[in-house]
Amino acid sequence: MSKVLATEPASNMEQPKKKIEAREGIWGDVIDGIVSNRASLISGIFILLLVVIAVVTKLFPQVLPYDPYQQDLGSSLLPPSAEHWFGTDLQGRDIFCRVLVGTQISLTVGLIAVAISLSFGVLFGALAGYKGGKWDTVIMRIMDMMLSIPSILLAIAIMAALGPGIEKAIIAIGLVAIPEYARIVRSEILAIKENDYVAAAHVIGDSNFAIVFRHVLPNVLPSIIVRATLGISSAILDAAALGFLGLGVQPPDAEWGDMLGRGRNELFRAPWLMIFPGLAITLAVLAFNLLGDGIRDGLDPKARKR
Amino acid sequence: MSEIKVVEHVEEPKSTPQAEGDVLLEVQHLTKRFPADTNFFGKATSYVQAVDDVSFFIRKGEAFGLVGESGCGKTTIGKMLVNLITPTSGKIIFDGNDLTAMDKNERKNYCKDIQLIFQDPYASLNPRMRVGDIIAEPMITNNVVPKDQVEKRVNELLECVGLANYMRNRYPHEFSGGQRQRVGIARALAVNPKLIVCDEPVSALDVSIQAQVLNLLDELKEEFGLTYLFIAHGLNVVKHVSDRVGVMYLGKMMEIAPKGSLYNDPLSPYTQALLSAIPSVDPASKRDRIILEGDVPSPIDPPAGCRFAGRCFAKVEGCDEKMPELKEVKENHWCACYRYN
Numbered sequence: 001m002s003k004v005l006a007t008e009p010a011s012n013m014e015q016p017k018k019k020i021e022a023r024e025g026i027w028g029d030v031i032d033g034i035v036s037n038r039a040s041l042i043s044g045i046f047i048l049l050l051v052v053i054a055v056v057t058k059l060f061p062q063v064l065p066y067d068p069y070q071q072d073l074g075s076s077l078l079p080p081s082a083e084h085w086f087g088t089d090l091q092g093r094d095i096f097c098r099v100l101v102g103t104q105i106s107l108t109v110g111l112i113a114v115a116i117s118l119s120f121g122v123l124f125g126a127l128a129g130y131k132g133g134k135w136d137t138v139i140m141r142i143m144d145m146m147l148s149i150p151s152i153l154l155a156i157a158i159m160a161a162l163g164p165g166i167e168k169a170i171i172a173i174g175l176v177a178i179p180e181y182a183r184i185v186r187s188e189i190l191a192i193k194e195n196d197y198v199a200a201a202h203v204i205g206d207s208n209f210a211i212v213f214r215h216v217l218p219n220v221l222p223s224i225i226v227r228a229t230l231g232i233s234s235a236i237l238d239a240a241a242l243g244f245l246g247l248g249v250q251p252p253d254a255e256w257g258d259m260l261g262r263g264r265n266e267l268f269r270a271p272w273l274m275i276f277p278g279l280a281i282t283l284a285v286l287a288f289n290l291l292g293d294g295i296r297d298g299l300d301p302k303a304r305k306r
Numbered sequence: 307m308s309e310i311k312v313v314e315h316v317e318e319p320k321s322t323p324q325a326e327g328d329v330l331l332e333v334q335h336l337t338k339r340f341p342a343d344t345n346f347f348g349k350a351t352s353y354v355q356a357v358d359d360v361s362f363f364i365r366k367g368e369a370f371g372l373v374g375e376s377g378c379g380k381t382t383i384g385k386m387l388v389n390l391i392t393p394t395s396g397k398i399i400f401d402g403n404d405l406t407a408m409d410k411n412e413r414k415n416y417c418k419d420i421q422l423i424f425q426d427p428y429a430s431l432n433p434r435m436r437v438g439d440i441i442a443e444p445m446i447t448n449n450v451v452p453k454d455q456v457e458k459r460v461n462e463l464l465e466c467v468g469l470a471n472y473m474r475n476r477y478p479h480e481f482s483g484g485q486r487q488r489v490g491i492a493r494a495l496a497v498n499p500k501l502i503v504c505d506e507p508v509s510a511l512d513v514s515i516q517a518q519v520l521n522l523l524d525e526l527k528e529e530f531g532l533t534y535l536f537i538a539h540g541l542n543v544v545k546h547v548s549d550r551v552g553v554m555y556l557g558k559m560m561e562i563a564p565k566g567s568l569y570n571d572p573l574s575p576y577t578q579a580l581l582s583a584i585p586s587v588d589p590a591s592k593r594d595r596i597i598l599e600g601d602v603p604s605p606i607d608p609p610a611g612c613r614f615a616g617r618c619f620a621k622v623e624g625c626d627e628k629m630p631e632l633k634e635v636k637e638n639h640w641c642a643c644y645r646y647n
Contacts, residue, residue: 196424196430197429200430200493203417203422205417205444206443206447215435218434302479
């Protein structure tokens with residue numbers, strides 16, 4: 001029998017054309033995805049800048065031109081000027097400095113709260129979707145119970161149990177968002193586990209653990225990433241809402257959402273009180289979303305331009 | 307003619323097609339029922355009789371074709387063999403060991419001996435894994451080769467199935483259907499299986515590609531001394547690759563025979579009807595097309611008598627009362643039909 005297979009010839013040389021050094025591994029794919037998309041590259045740099053600002057203002061507060069906590073009632077509600085770039089608030093504190101310092105809390109809230117809801121949500125969703133049966137019923141009914149209470153009310157209830165403070169606010173915000181992640185992960189897994197490649201993994205003798213982590217979850221990643229980047233923004237806003245109710249950040253700590261909430265009273269007299277913290281939130285949220293797009297594309301073999 | 311050599315004589319006892327000698331796989335009275343309806347307490351009240359008391363065997367180095375129309379249970383049999391579905395009753399004896407009697411961990415040791423080639427090459431490859439990793443995974447999971455030789459082996463396998471080895475860094479979506487099916491074949495070969503269940507491996511492919519993949523399967527069988535259970539829904543595809551053929555209808559085995567015997571002298575009326583449906587390449591040849599009337603009965607409440615009785619054109623007395631048993635009508639040629647009693 002001839003070994004020649006008519007079409008699809010096998011030339012067993014290494015591929016000659018296109019010399020692109022594709023980065024290896026999952027992180028390589030992520031970096032590729034970010035770099036190949038200009039918007040997400042800029043967003044990534046912007047987020048890196050926010051991180052640097054947060055770290056520097058925490059470690060070396062003396063680099064700031066003004067003390068963000070020092071009240072100066074004589075210069076109350078000054079409009080933006082060369083001296084005070086973003087103007088001053090009711091207590092005469094420099095808003096530029098407070099926005100910079102606010103990065104610390106806002107970034108922490110966004111990232112840690114999402115990390116909490118992401119890890120529990122993925123765990124519960126994966127158990128419910130993959131195991132099915134009783135696991136599914138029990139987990140998803142608990143999730144439904146959590147969803148049936150308005151999230152801010154639930155967060156307040158958790159805060160009431162834990163007591164005020166930003167750390168507790170982070171925990172409350174993270175816990176409240178778990179059901180959303182669990183639902184997304186579960187529904188995706190229900191669809192993905194019916195695929196033949198999951199059956200193929202069973203056939204070769206993979207453990208359930210390997211199947212979930214190698215074959216199922218990677219295919220859920222795009223929806224998780226999109227949800228998580230959106231989640232960072234809603235976490236920042238939730239923290240603001242809790243702060244506004246006196247449960248999150250305690251004055252005089254600077255936090256974007258809190259500044260926004262307090263500036264509301266002076267909206268027509270001193271709009272810069274809201275404009276600049278609002279702008280900071282918008283830009284951070286936008287940057288996280290665009291970065292998420294880049295990461296998602298990087299992890300999707302079909303979207304990659306090679 | 308290569309068909310004749312396979313009709314080697316193996317002595318078979320009378321009741322069911324059991325066999326001695328070089329038998330790799332023996333399936334005895336295999337049955338699978340799926341609950342179709344449940345009552346208030348979650349107990350099943352009616353069942354889909356997917357596979358009903360099916361027995362057959364496959365010799366080492368043989369390609370056994372399993373044909374039948376959609377829903378006759380052939381894929382269910384394949385899935386039971388690779389442990390994707392647990393049988394309701396019956397035995398699967400592989401290499402002398404009863405797989406159905408084993409506990410989970412023991413059963414796992416046999417995973418690598420029986421591999422499956424899937425029907426749909428678009429759904430059977432993880433879209434987020436490179437082809438090289440897809441082929442390497444079963445080797446690593448089952449410790450088939452030392453870690454440092456995995457890549458070399460992947461290249462060998464790619465070559466075996468007619469793919470260039472630089473393709474290992476590509477993703478499945480960059481391949482055509484035929485190439486994907488070759489990847490699926492390479493993955494099945496990766497663990498040096500003894501038996502490969504081919505679950506309609508070409509039915510999702512273009513006709514021109516079908517022949518290539520069938521030839522490839524044929525070559526690999528020679529090269530690695532493989533044994534195939536070849537599942538298909540048309541007799542013409544099976545004719546190409548199998549040595550012996552089993553014909554199924556509605557969960558029952560209707561006829562088992564060596565290929566030559568089955569194609570030249572089909573005994574079961576159902577097989578005769580199936581064979582008459584194969585299109586001829588010669589426009590001058592006149593075919594006596596047997597047109598069956600009616601539909602396949604529902605497997606939820608299969609007819610009490612012969613499963614095929616309702617559509618059979620050669621009914622005799624007793625067909626409506628009891629399913630005929632599979633009997634050896636001619637040498638090695640088994641048929642379940644009252645006409646040959």
